[in-house]
Amino acid sequence: MYANQYTKPFNEISGVVTELQNALACAARVLELVNDPAKVEDAPDAGEVVPDGRVEMQNVSFRYVPKRPLIQDFNLKVSPGQRVAIVGPTGCGKTTLINLLMRFYDVDAGHILVADKDIETITRQSLRAGYGMVLQDTWLMKGTVRDNIAFGKPEATLEEVVAAAKASYAHGFITRLPKGYDTVLGEDGGGLSQGQKQLLCIARVMLCLPPMLILDEATSSIDTRTEKKIQDAFAKLMEGRTSFIVAHRLSTIREADVILVMRDGRIIEQGTHSSLLEKKGFYHKLYYSQFAN
Numbered sequence: 001m002y003a004n005q006y007t008k009p010f011n012e013i014s015g016v017v018t019e020l021q022n023a024l025a026c027a028a029r030v031l032e033l034v035n036d037p038a039k040v041e042d043a044p045d046a047g048e049v050v051p052d053g054r055v056e057m058q059n060v061s062f063r064y065v066p067k068r069p070l071i072q073d074f075n076l077k078v079s080p081g082q083r084v085a086i087v088g089p090t091g092c093g094k095t096t097l098i099n100l101l102m103r104f105y106d107v108d109a110g111h112i113l114v115a116d117k118d119i120e121t122i123t124r125q126s127l128r129a130g131y132g133m134v135l136q137d138t139w140l141m142k143g144t145v146r147d148n149i150a151f152g153k154p155e156a157t158l159e160e161v162v163a164a165a166k167a168s169y170a171h172g173f174i175t176r177l178p179k180g181y182d183t184v185l186g187e188d189g190g191g192l193s194q195g196q197k198q199l200l201c202i203a204r205v206m207l208c209l210p211p212m213l214i215l216d217e218a219t220s221s222i223d224t225r226t227e228k229k230i231q232d233a234f235a236k237l238m239e240g241r242t243s244f245i246v247a248h249r250l251s252t253i254r255e256a257d258v259i260l261v262m263r264d265g266r267i268i269e270q271g272t273h274s275s276l277l278e279k280k281g282f283y284h285k286l287y288y289s290q291f292a293n
Contacts, residue, residue, distance in 0.1 A: 061073060138198050145174055162181070254273045259283065
């Protein structure tokens with residue numbers, strides 16, 4: 001008893017010190033954000049672009065940290081409607097490549113063209129309006145299911161929203177919610193499973209039908225049975241649309257028109273699933289190592 005009374009103040013002091021350290025770390029991050037230089041705005045003469053599915057990267061180089069190049073002399077030419085899968089080890093530049101396509105970062109060297117226009121000469125809004133994205137980290141706002149699906153197309157009718165949900169296999173669980181499409185979701189989709197949240201994000205893309213798609217680990221949090229249904233739905237969605245697919249589970253990208261195998265920021269192999277397996281190179285090793293594990 002006396003020992004507990006003796007040690008209690010020290011435990012409380014230790015807790016206060018821990019909280020203080022956390023607060024200082026948070027403050028440092030806030031100050032870092034405040035002091036971060038403003039992002040480059042669109043050029044005063046920036047024009048609009050109507051994406052037609054053509055994307056080209058010409059000798060693109062990029063680095064986050066000076067003297068540590070990540071992507072070097074990267075070249076890629078994508079035709080309208082082509083499905084491009086990007087695979088490789090963690091840190092090889094897959095997600096960075098997507099960020100460059102969306103112009104979340106500007107390249108250090110080279111050019112990225114969409115519909116034959118350098119993306120640095122067009123507005124970010126018109127560029128990003130041409131992409132539909134499904135990411136591993138889902139984002140849902142506080143609001144109804146209907147509003148979340150119609151986020152990119154607020155004027156959509158209920159019939160259009162329901163059709164998109166059915167196409168993404170989300171309609172079933174939505175109808176089981178207390179108020180169906182009028183059910184109010186908590187912040188970040190509170191109350192839904194990760195798979196259900198991802199299905200709603202897929203329904204968003206189904207509703208907007210953009211000319212280009214970015215699928216980043218799109219089915220990583222969905223059970224095997226649902227994943228098969230989603231793959232079938234995406235196969236329909238990707239018809240006639242340029243699609244960039246980033247995946248670690250290589251079994252999900254067998255039907256891609258071309259697979260880019262990246263390592264250290266460079267394309268080291270390129271081809272279809274079957275042709276890359278026949279080469280018995282790095283892709284062959286990655287593919288069969290997943291089944292071995």
